[in-house]
């Protein structure tokens with residue numbers, strides 16, 4: 251049994267209402283419920299934190315080290331394109347993480363093409379809507395199985 255953390259950045263609490271053409275109609279609660287089922291089916295423990303502020307996300311990453319979290323599934327949302335502080339937090343704790351996006355960030359505005367996380371992530375899943383999270387969970391479970 252392992253501990254996994256799903257971490258969601260700003261505005262993702264609005265999923266289900268927010269730009270549904272881009273992000274789909276599932277709410278964050280629905281997405282997390284489906285990931286909890288995936289985790290629990292494999293006897294893993296899943297924690298979820300959504301925060302609209304950079305400081306809350308940084309603190310959650312620090313706390314994950316303290317809690318012995320083994321893998322993080324992270325959608326940094328708009329901080330993907332701006333936050334060296336979150337990148338440094340992930341480097342500091344050295345917990346493997348998977349970067350997730352609902353939309354395909356490479357098909358959107360040019361400012362979304364840069365990610366401060368992709369080069370230090372285990373991998374990136376982008377563009378499959380809410381299913382991106384389920385695919386990330388599958389990858390996380392497979393990684394834990396190989397440990």
Ligand code: DQA
Pocket residue numbers: 260261262325326327328329330350351352353354355362
């Ligand atoms: C996002 C993509 C980001 O560019 C955007 O700022 C988001 C959501 C996604 O999941 O597609 O808030 O991370």
